[in-house]
Amino acid sequence: MALLDIRNLSIDIITAQGKIRVIDKATLNIVDGSIHGLVGESGSGKSLIAKAILGLHNENWIVTADRMFLGCTDLNKLSFRERRKIMGKEISIIFQNPRSYLDPSKRIFDQMREVLPNKIAKKRFIKRMASKSAHYLAIKELLHKVGIQNDKVVVNSFPHELSEGICQKVMIAMAIANNPRLLIADEPTTSMEAVTQAQIFRLLYKLNQLHNTTILLLSNNFGSISNLSDYISLIYCGQTVESGSYKQILKSPMHPYTQAMIKTILAFDEEVDHKSQLYTLPGSIPPANQLPIGCRLGPRCPKAQRTCVMNPEAVNYKGHIIRCHFPTLGEK
Ligand SMILES: Nc1ncnc2c1ncn2[C@@H]1O[C@H](COP(=O)(O)OP(=O)(O)OP(=O)(O)O)[C@@H](O)[C@H]1O
Ligand code: SF4
Ligand SMILES: [Mg+2]
Numbered sequence: 001m002a003l004l005d006i007r008n009l010s011i012d013i014i015t016a017q018g019k020i021r022v023i024d025k026a027t028l029n030i031v032d033g034s035i036h037g038l039v040g041e042s043g044s045g046k047s048l049i050a051k052a053i054l055g056l057h058n059e060n061w062i063v064t065a066d067r068m069f070l071g072c073t074d075l076n077k078l079s080f081r082e083r084r085k086i087m088g089k090e091i092s093i094i095f096q097n098p099r100s101y102l103d104p105s106k107r108i109f110d111q112m113r114e115v116l117p118n119k120i121a122k123k124r125f126i127k128r129m130a131s132k133s134a135h136y137l138a139i140k141e142l143l144h145k146v147g148i149q150n151d152k153v154v155v156n157s158f159p160h161e162l163s164e165g166i167c168q169k170v171m172i173a174m175a176i177a178n179n180p181r182l183l184i185a186d187e188p189t190t191s192m193e194a195v196t197q198a199q200i201f202r203l204l205y206k207l208n209q210l211h212n213t214t215i216l217l218l219s220n221n222f223g224s225i226s227n228l229s230d231y232i233s234l235i236y237c238g239q240t241v242e243s244g245s246y247k248q249i250l251k252s253p254m255h256p257y258t259q260a261m262i263k264t265i266l267a268f269d270e271e272v273d274h275k276s277q278l279y280t281l282p283g284s285i286p287p288a289n290q291l292p293i294g295c296r297l298g299p300r301c302p303k304a305q306r307t308c309v310m311n312p313e314a315v316n317y318k319g320h321i322i323r324c325h326f327p328t329l330g331e332k
Contacts, residue, residue: 010063036232037229037233184215250262252328307326
């Protein structure tokens with residue numbers, strides 16, 4: 001069953017140069033209890049989609065969607081206040097660079113206390129000291145959940161006294177304080193060293209397996225998140241180009257963009273001659289205000305033909321959602 005069902009989400013941003021369609025009919029179906037990887041190069045629109053899900057947009061954005069349901073709740077029909085209530089309670093987000101999201105002037109204890117569920121926070125008004133220990137116990141439990149054992153040291157520290165990996169674990173602990181149904185991890189390990197990256201990914205996997213937290217994992221690195229994901233969607237220039245289960249995507253990718261991404265990771269696995277060139281798509285992703293006519297991948301696509309000057313529509317082929325005039329059909 002889908003926990004989050006988004007169909008034809010579009011985002012237009014009003015800029016000084018005019019209206020730009022940064023997300024164009026994106027479709028995302030996140031199965032309850034799964035890890036769903038959303039992969040695309042930098043600038044492809046992953047964070048914009050996350051912000052649209054959270055309702056974190058300003059008046060310069062025009063957000064439309066044919067369908068945007070969280071479980072049985074139609075997010076399109078909620079007022080701003082109702083949407084804010086859902087954020088944090090039902091949907092939480094963690095970002096890259098956790099230090100920049102933590103308040104540098106407050107100890108971790110005080111920052112975590114602010115995000116505790118209301119029922120614990122209310123005890124503050126009953127008896128101050130009793131509430132402090134109730135808070136501490138709740139915080140300690142959360143820190144243990146994310147694998148931080150030395151809770152005493154961490155709660156009394158300021159963010160700058162902790163490593164980046166610990167800060168990210170604290171952010172994850174804060175994000176799961178209200179037992180959200182959906183956790184969005186927006187490039188949670190960018191610029192972290194390999195060991196810390198592995199720890200954070202293991203932690204997200206554990207949260208999913210042990211606590212059944214549904215996770216939407218955004219990344220520009222196909223290789224690093226593909227093994228963790230039950231489902232994978234690929235996004236290019238604001239359009240979801242292919243979506244399917246891990247097996248479907250890895251075993252029988254249909255879209256030239258997905259095939260290129262997979263070829264890139266395989267190139268790292270294969271033995272290659274010294275200083276030989278690794279596979280990569282030619283060119284780079286165009287800025288949102290200089291998009292090509294028709295298929296947005298056109299100028300970089302090895303399979304492009306004349307028809308590609310027309311924008312392909314997304315179609316469902318044996319459970320794959322695919323947006324291409326010439327997909328590779330039925331191959332294993
Ligand atoms: N407020 C804005 N005004 C105009 N354009 C924007 C705005 N925010 C994002 N964009 C453009 O939308 C596109 C998608 O941006 P987004 O930040 O979602 O990419 P991303 O996939 O998250 O990239 P990264 O991997 O670097 O985080 C980019 O071309 C970006 O320049
Ligand atoms: S529609 Fe054409 S240009 Fe676009 S991905 Fe498919 S083959 Fe390539
Ligand atoms: Mg981003």
